[in-house]
Amino acid sequence: MMNNGLFFLLFSCQVRDWYLDSFRDLRSFHDIKDKSDELEFTQMIKMIKVRHNNVVPMMALGVQQLKKDLDAKINYKDLDEIQQFLDRFYMSRIGIRMLIGQHVALRDPSPLPDCIGYIHTKMSPVEVARNASEDARSICLREYGSAPDVNIYGDPNFTFPYVPAHLHLMVFELVKNSLRAVQEKFMDSDKVAPPIRIVVADGLEDVTIKVSDEGGGIPRSGLPKIFTYLYSTAKNPLDEHSAIDLGTVTTMAGYGYGLPISRLYAKYFGGDLQIISMEGYGTDAYLHLSRLGDSQEPLP
Structure with missing residues (x-):
């Protein structure tokens, strides 16, 4: 159990660090006072979105490492807590990326037709x-x-x-x-x-x-x-x-x-x-x- 806990922790810590970096970027951003500030903010959250592109495969690798090191017969009913956490985590991620993507796309100087x-x-x-x-x-x-x-x-x-x-x-x-x-x-x-x-x-x-x-x-x-x-x-x-x-x-x-x-x-x-x-x-x-x-x- 030490190995699966260690590997899952390593993957999770990497993802946690990405979110901490993004939170710090948002918290440290200065007040938006004009269009130039707003453009700078848009570029910043666009970079945040790129930073988190690999969150899903990173988390998935951590979960698969956990699965690999667990006993061969997994009682899936006992893993409801992991399932519920990942559902909440991924649903939050979908919402965050939707908001960032919508904000960035609305400021695209060459928007796609009918979008x-x-x-x-x-x-x-x-x-x-x-x-x-x-x-x-x-x-x-x-x-x-x-x-x-x-x-x-x-x-x-x-x-x-x-x-x-x-x-x-x-x-x-x-x-x-x-x-x-x-x-x-x-x-x-x-x-x-x-x-x-x-x-x-x-x-x-x-x-x-x-x-x-x-x-x-x-x-x-x-x-x-x-x-x-x-x-x-x-x-x-x-x-x-x-x-x-x-x-x-x-x-x-x-x-x-x-x-x-x-x-x-x-x-x-x-x-x-x-x-x-x-x-x-x-x-x-x-x-x-x-x-x-x-x-x-x-x-x-």
Whole structure:
């Protein structure tokens, strides 16, 4: 237990130091009296946002080190305190980065068309899903040398107000999981790997995006664990790499934060993420995005 506590402490201390530095920067900043001061403040919080880019992989590595050094059989019910802390921590981070990003984007001298800061008033979920799928397939190609196709169904002309960066992250994680499952199931098979299917549905209350695969599914015993940070069906990345560069930390799987953080992003704007699986066949992920605009920020 000494090793896992030590490694987790080292990762946590690095993240704590980043937050302390940012807090000091904010506290020591002088009063804003004119436009020049405001521009200087904007640059300062922009640098703070960059400083914290690697918080999630850093924390994830700490958690995976903890998992690696714990006993082989983990009682996930006994780890509720870690789960609740990480949920609160990551939700706070989403809110902070949303505020900083919105402030910085509103002061962009060359704003994107139809955008109000971070919010795209005419975002096409089909287009975002296509871009996220292409990014996920490129990771899969790099990892395995090939990647299943991704078929997207929906009206590309349908738009609604949302944050494209948030949706891209969520769809990217879901498609990445599906690609890995299908690729690993059919890697040594003579059969052609079936495509991942993405369906975008325009509802009155929600825009729902379904990501379906035929990657073999998840055992029913594993479903309660998929939104916990200590669970992953992939190998622990710390078993694969003795030294990991946080700048290139994106891999197919293994860090255990893709699904739980994607659900937090969905919940931030009043949505949700649900997973339904058929062991022996495949998995359907339902990403619900609220379009009512009546949800409050879910502060922890």
